[in-house]
Structures are given as structure tokens and as C-alpha cells.
Amino acid sequence: MRWLKFTAAGKTSWGIVEGDNVIAVNGDPLSEWQRGTQSHALKGVKIELPLIPRTFYCVGLNYLKHLKEAADKAGTVPNVPDRPEIGYRAQNALIAHDEDVVIPASATEKIHYEGELVVVIGKRAQNVTAADAPKYIFGVTAGNDISERDWQRADLQWFRAKASDTFGPLGPMIVTGLNYGDLLLQTRVNGEVLQSQRTKDLIFDVPAIVSYISRYVTLEPGDVIYTGTPGTTKAMKPGDVVEVEIEGIGILRNKIVKR
Amino acid sequence: MRWLKFTAAGKTSWGIVEGDNVIAVNGDPLSEWQRGTQSHALKGVKIELPLIPRTFYCVGLNYLKHLKEAADKAGTVPNVPDRPEIGYRAQNALIAHDEDVVIPASATEKIHYEGELVVVIGKRAQNVTAADAPKYIFGVTAGNDISERDWQRADLQWFRAKASDTFGPLGPMIVTGLNYGDLLLQTRVNGEVLQSQRTKDLIFDVPAIVSYISRYVTLEPGDVIYTGTPGTTKAMKPGDVVEVEIEGIGILRNKIVKR
Secondary structure, eight states: OEEEEEEETTEEEEEEEETTEEEEEEEOTTSOEEEEEEEEEGGGSEEOOOOOOSSEEEEESOBHHHHHHHHHHHTSOOOOOSSOEEEEOOGGGEEOTTOOEEEOTTOOSOEEOOEEEEEEEOSOBSSOOTTTGGGGEEEEEEEEOOEEHHHHHHOSSOTTTTTSTTOEEEEEEEESSOOTTSOEEEEEETTEEEEEEEGGGBSSOHHHHHHHHHTTSOBOTTOEEEOOOOSOOOEEOTTOEEEEEETTTEEEEEEEEEO | OEEEEEEETTEEEEEEEETTEEEEEEEOTTSOEEEEEEEEEGGGSEEOOOOOOSSEEEEESOBHHHHHHHHHHHTSOOOOOSSOEEEEOOGGGEEOTTOOEEEOTTOOSOEEOOEEEEEEEOSOBSSOOTTTGGGGEEEEEEEEOOEEHHHHHHOSSOTTTTTSTTOEEEEEEEESSOOTTSOEEEEEETTEEEEEEEGGGBSSOHHHHHHHHHTTSOBOTTOEEEOOOOSOOOBOOTTOEEEEEETTTEEEEEEEEEO
């Protein structure tokens, strides 16, 4: 099922995408919902941020190719982590499909994209095994973990480097029932493919990540986990359009603007 | 004014503390509220977590004495930051006064206290100056940024070291109208004073912190910022009782237990 939060005729609600249409739903897919009767053409609605998580997690260094290229740049040997490297982000970083990434006035020009598969938690998860983890997952969507590389290098924790307002595009749809263990993920800037990798290449796969976090911090319905970015990243400039496309999910598109 | 979230006779509400009593309030001090008629003896109520912030911030390395002792231990020279070092925590770390800090099964014995002054945001703050920052602050309370030092050293970001479930005691009261620029902060374990410092010794004071964060991430009403810990910290063991006392706010007391 393909879930979308949208606004049409001044009303914001959840909906189910079927073909080129979205069917309005009463309620919330994470608790109670009923299919409504109103259908809208997908291209005529405003796509909203699907949700505000209680806690917003990201995994770092989770594709070998990304690790290797970072190590090559630093002239070192890649150090493969023996556990997922988890961090938090601020909720105000989140923006919807088609909203603008606004570069803060004091940022350098090193604003990089990071296309990522994102997990949305469906049920409270505490100390779950990797084998059981899929039962606690509602669905998956796409995310872009926008990063200011100079701040990332300078700061102890990545509070502004990866979570300044608008640095967390998310969406457009949350898809349930997808085999998220093997999807093609691509990131394009102005149409040029710059990242292209299958999610089967994650060092720690989705169930392993959910299980690991749940050993320390209880996951709640609606929490989101960005699972890490593959390969190389590059700087973007104002006016650029960045797209993260994931097989079966769709395209998350955002424009870069300068404050 | 001294605000408390509490439960009495099965009902949870906000209240105003006056002497040894708490007066129930309808509504929420961060938006609309009305003083009720019911009064309860403070010692007969269950003190609750005052709030769940949208985003939960902490400042690191914000007292010279803490920096110096960390540098001495590492055999290095203290490196005074030129800006606040900000990090995020998970909401599920938060617990109320008198609730237990539960050490995860896989933790080492290096579970340290960190007594801290905590700021509660009252109004949406975006790009505010330090001079204007106090207008956006609702009040202050006490916090304990419990830390597992081996995880803090091992992990890139401090997801579990400082935000495992129950690692963030907060409360008991949020106090408005206090001169938070010069309060005595003390941390005691089993009655022994282990940290004692005035908040005037913060490297970045409360208005500077709020102003700095608001340049990158919009602060929302109810967001909380732990402002950093002074001096030395030490390991605690199961059965220990840790108290953070701040002048004008009161005592935040929690017991350490092993899962």
C-alpha cells in the first residue's frame, strides 16, 4: 500500500495512492483509519511531510562504497564498523517533497546530498531481535540527509551539519509490503545520476538496525530511521534540483536555495 | 512561578507550587491555562515528567572546570570551544524525579552523572540575538545527562552513551522569573557533594546558547536544552541515589538500578 499525506481544497489528510489518484482516508495509518469516498488526481494535490517523528534517527557509514571513498579521500584504510553508527536529528530539519532546502546564511559551499532509504516504525519496539524486527516496521520511504561538510568536520556532534532547518527532505510516500532488502536507490542532481546502489549493499540491513537501536532506546510508532547513504557525495549550489528515487517508492525532489 | 506536572487521585495535570502545596491548573503553562480550586499537599502527589520536547538539545564542554579535568585525564591541554557544542538526545531518555535510571544489560560500569541547568523554550525562536533570547525562554529546571563513558568514547555520535532509555532525568519543577545566570548547582551521590558550581561559570550562558541554536534550528515551545555539566564526574553503581540540586529550583533525585 502506498500512503501519502496531502492537502487538497484546503484540507490535509492521509490518503492511499492508486495509479494516478489518491483516495482520502479518515484517521491515521499508524492507528485507526477508514477509506473515504473522495478521490483526487495525484498531480493536483500538495504533497505534505508524511509525519513528525517523536525521535528522528540516522545511521552513518552504512555502505562499504561510501566508507571506502571517504577513506580514500582521507588517505586512510576504511574502518568497517562492527555495529550501526546511530545519530539523532532535529524535527525541524524535516521538509516535504517539492519544498526547498534553504542553505543557512553562514554555511560554506559544501552542501552535499545523501540519498537514503528511510524506515518508519509501526509498533513500539524494545529489545527486539533482527528476526522479529520486520513486525515493528510500518513501511519505508525516501530521505535526503543534507550535510554541510565543514560543520560536520568542525563540530563534535552534527547538530547543524545535518539538522539545520530544511536539511531533512522526507517522502513522498510511505510504502508498506515492499521488500526493502533489495531496492535500487538513485540520487540525481539536475538529472545527472550521482549515487546508484541497491539496498542489499547496506552493511547493517533494516532489521539489524531496528534490533540494535531497540536494545538501548525504545522505538515508538512514527519514529523514522534514515539508513545511510551509498557512494560519493558532491556539493550542490543554489538553483540545483536534487532527486532521491527509490524503486517502488518514487521520487523525492527538492530545490536548493540560499537564505 | 513554580510549575509542576503531577498526578493525584488518578488525574495528571499541571500545577503551581505554593509553599508545601500544589494548586491544580486547567490547561498548559506554555499556551492557555486557568488556576483551579483544588490544592494538594506536595508530598502526597506523584511528580511527573514536566514535558516531552519536540527536540531535546544538550550542550557539551560548557564549564572550564569540566574541560580542564577532561584534558588533564587525557594528558592534553584544554581546548576551549569558540561556539557551543550542541547535540541531540532521544525523547525516551527522559524520566521524572524519583523514577529509576535503568542501566542497560550490556553497559559497562562507567555510568556517570552530569548535573545540569536546563532551559525550557516558551516561544518559537528563529535567528534571535542573545539580547532578545530571554523573551523566548519559559523557565528553567534541573537535568541529569547520564553518560556511559565507554560508549561515549567508542561511538561517533552519542546515541546510546547519553540517550539510552531513562538516561535523562528532568525536573522536578520548571521555575519562571528566576535569574538563571547565577544559581548554585550541586550534584550529590548518596549525599556526598561531587559537583558544585555556579551557573555564572558557564562558558556560553543561556542567552548565548539559545541565540546560537536559533541561527540553525528553529526552537519550538517546550523544547529543552541541557546546558552542560561542571567539574568532575564519577561512576555510579546500582543502588546509588543521585541528586541534582539547583538553587531556586529544588532537588531532582533518582536511583540507579541494573536491568
